[in-house]
Amino acid sequence: MTRYVGVRLLQAIVVIFIVVLIVFFLLHRIPGGPARGILGQQATQQQIDDFNHAQGFDLPLPVQFGRYLGQMVTGDFGDSYVENQRVGDLVADRLPKTLVLTGLATLLALLVAVPLGVFQAVRRGRASDHVLSMVNFVLYSTPVFFLGFVLIIVFAQRIPLFSAQAPQGGTLVEILSDPRGLALPVITAAAGMIAVFSRYLRSSVIDNLHEDFVRTARAKGASEPYLLRKHVLRNSLTAIVSMIGYYIPVAFGGALVVEQMFNYPGMGLLFWNAAQRSDFPVLLGVVFVIAVATVLGSLLADIAQRLIDPRTRKVTP
Amino acid sequence: MTAPARSSADERLLAFRRNKLALVGAALLVLLVAFCFLGPLVYVTDQVHTVLEAARLLPGEQGHPLGTDDLGYDVLGRLMAAGQTSLVIGLAAGALATVIGTAWGAVAGFYGGWLDAVMMRVVDAGIAIPGLFLLVVAATLVTPSVPVLILVIGLVSWLVPARLMRAESLALRSRAYVEAMRLAGGTGLGAIRRHIVPNAIGTVIVNATFQVADAILLVTYVSFLGLGIPPPAANWGGMLSGGLAYSYDGYWWLIFPPGLLIVLTVCAFTFIGDGLRDAFDVRFRERA
Numbered sequence: 001m002t003r004y005v006g007v008r009l010l011q012a013i014v015v016i017f018i019v020v021l022i023v024f025f026l027l028h029r030i031p032g033g034p035a036r037g038i039l040g041q042q043a044t045q046q047q048i049d050d051f052n053h054a055q056g057f058d059l060p061l062p063v064q065f066g067r068y069l070g071q072m073v074t075g076d077f078g079d080s081y082v083e084n085q086r087v088g089d090l091v092a093d094r095l096p097k098t099l100v101l102t103g104l105a106t107l108l109a110l111l112v113a114v115p116l117g118v119f120q121a122v123r124r125g126r127a128s129d130h131v132l133s134m135v136n137f138v139l140y141s142t143p144v145f146f147l148g149f150v151l152i153i154v155f156a157q158r159i160p161l162f163s164a165q166a167p168q169g170g171t172l173v174e175i176l177s178d179p180r181g182l183a184l185p186v187i188t189a190a191a192g193m194i195a196v197f198s199r200y201l202r203s204s205v206i207d208n209l210h211e212d213f214v215r216t217a218r219a220k221g222a223s224e225p226y227l228l229r230k231h232v233l234r235n236s237l238t239a240i241v242s243m244i245g246y247y248i249p250v251a252f253g254g255a256l257v258v259e260q261m262f263n264y265p266g267m268g269l270l271f272w273n274a275a276q277r278s279d280f281p282v283l284l285g286v287v288f289v290i291a292v293a294t295v296l297g298s299l300l301a302d303i304a305q306r307l308i309d310p311r312t313r314k315v316t317p
Numbered sequence: 318m319t320a321p322a323r324s325s326a327d328e329r330l331l332a333f334r335r336n337k338l339a340l341v342g343a344a345l346l347v348l349l350v351a352f353c354f355l356g357p358l359v360y361v362t363d364q365v366h367t368v369l370e371a372a373r374l375l376p377g378e379q380g381h382p383l384g385t386d387d388l389g390y391d392v393l394g395r396l397m398a399a400g401q402t403s404l405v406i407g408l409a410a411g412a413l414a415t416v417i418g419t420a421w422g423a424v425a426g427f428y429g430g431w432l433d434a435v436m437m438r439v440v441d442a443g444i445a446i447p448g449l450f451l452l453v454v455a456a457t458l459v460t461p462s463v464p465v466l467i468l469v470i471g472l473v474s475w476l477v478p479a480r481l482m483r484a485e486s487l488a489l490r491s492r493a494y495v496e497a498m499r500l501a502g503g504t505g506l507g508a509i510r511r512h513i514v515p516n517a518i519g520t521v522i523v524n525a526t527f528q529v530a531d532a533i534l535l536v537t538y539v540s541f542l543g544l545g546i547p548p549p550a551a552n553w554g555g556m557l558s559g560g561l562a563y564s565y566d567g568y569w570w571l572i573f574p575p576g577l578l579i580v581l582t583v584c585a586f587t588f589i590g591d592g593l594r595d596a597f598d599v600r601f602r603e604r605a
Binding site: 011014015016018019022023026130133134137138140141142143144145146149249250252253256257260271272275276278283286287290291294295 | 338438443444445446449451453530534537541542554558572576580581582583587588
């Protein structure tokens with residue numbers, strides 16, 4: 001196990017290095033460079049040269065990359081070009097808000113998807129399974145912002161149950177104390193997850209229902225609810241864990257759209273605004289944090305899976 | 318008595334046809350393609366010149382069955398033209414992602430070792446950056462157009478097929494016929510082309526269908542984030558996000574028609590993919 005974790009950690013570091021490499025060189029392709037973005041179209045060539053020199057943009061790219069990497073290792077993401085703030089502070093302010101949004105959405109999705117998936121698996125091939133599958137596919141196929149719009153029309157305008165505007169508070173406490181504002185962004189973000197999770201769980205439960213040990217237990221007279229609880233769901237737990245680990249980057253992608261739609265002050269909105277203004281250190285910082293979260297998430301998911309399910313321990317990384 | 322031998326292709330077709338959802342998907346797709354590509358031959362509209370004095374007409378007004386948008390374009394005709402763009406980008410980007418991913422995964426899994434380790438870490442890195450974030454960055458670098466969107470969406474979508482294909486390739490490379498070809502002096506690339514990819518074709522095709530569905534959704538998101546193709550060109554995502562800008566004025570005909578067409582199209586591809594998976598995967602067939 002220690003060896004396994006060691007190898008996976010090493011892999012994780014390599015992956016994060018490649019992420020930084022990709023994004024760094026991609027961002028350096030921005031036309032006119034960050035100088036144009038910050039100083040504006042009216043800036044003279046002299047001003048641009050001065051700016052580039054001050055920021056070290058006139059150095060060869062590999063040197064710049066080395067310097068950037070050196071800063072990153074010490075936890076320094078540099079300063080935002082637009083906001084007069086450090087990137088680390090901006091991200092530290094926004095990340096918890098996005099985590100609240102995606103965390104609540106994931107929780108809601110699991111609460112709905114697990115019973116749904118099990119129900120469909122048990123009743124597979126019947127009318128109820130087909131209808132729910134259909135609903136699932138439609139949910140998956142609906143663009144997040146279209147769904148969000150429909151939800152706003154129905155649950156904020158026709159039936160004024162929730163607010164169409166996300167909580168705008170500066171602190172987490174303020175955000176959490178506005179459930180009417182939080183409801184629609186969370187539901188919107190959860191919808192796609194519900195579709196994917198329940199589909200995944202359905203096939204996992206069907207697979208497990210066909211296992212020999214289930215057949216044996218059934219032959220020995222175990223009741224169906226007992227079978228489901230003790231033999232099937234416990235085995236499907238590994239599927240849920242790996243699914244959540246795998247879903248982290250998708251959830252961040254969804255947050256980008258949901259935050260934009262409801263004007264929720266999280267990482268997605270930060271990233272989008274930064275992209276509009278070529279705020280290069282912020283873009284890099286956000287992507288770095290998401291990549292680290294994703295890599296750590298899938299690492300933890302794999303380790304958890306090995307702890308839960310002894311069968312997976314045989315698999316080498 | 319033995320049952321008459323049936324080829325696996327026949328059985329697949331049978332399994333596909335038994336899956337009603339897949340048939341619905343196929344029928345839906347035929348209808349959608351006909352609407353987008355044959356529709357404009359029957360229902361001719363001008364989708365290039367704006368008619369500002371005929372903007373935001375209600376459905377049915379002045380001979381516009383679905384009304385007009387904020388620039389005076391006939392919505393029904395625009396849905397057809399926009400659908401062509403959405404379908405072409407979705408199909409081409411899905412195909413591009415499948416080709417890149419299949420080649421990448423096949424090579425990584427077949428050769429294994431260091432090459433595999435490095436190639437798959439690149440895939441891990443790509444997956445760790447959400448595609449939408451890359452698309453947002455890409456849009457600041459290049460002006461969106463149909464070929465650009467195909468290229469960019471294809472380039473952010475090949476990672477999942479690469480992972481799937483790598484697993485297949487890893488499993489297939491130790492099969493006797495692949496070993497035999499290698500012993501007979503065949504090249505690695507030859508083995509990949511002749512044996513590995515053809516034997517994994519089921520996985521590849523099923524995934525390609527889902528790739529197309531996802532690509533169509535991605536085009537939609539790209540438009541919503543303000544990075545769509547500039548007018549007079551149109552796609553459903555652009556129409557939908559454009560309509561949402563007027564959502565509080567009650568212009569429902571600018572929102573629901575493109576929204577529903579996106580849902581129907583993505584559903585059609587997902588249904589087909591699901592049916593194909595049943596058809597290719599014997600395991601699923603027995604349990605259905």
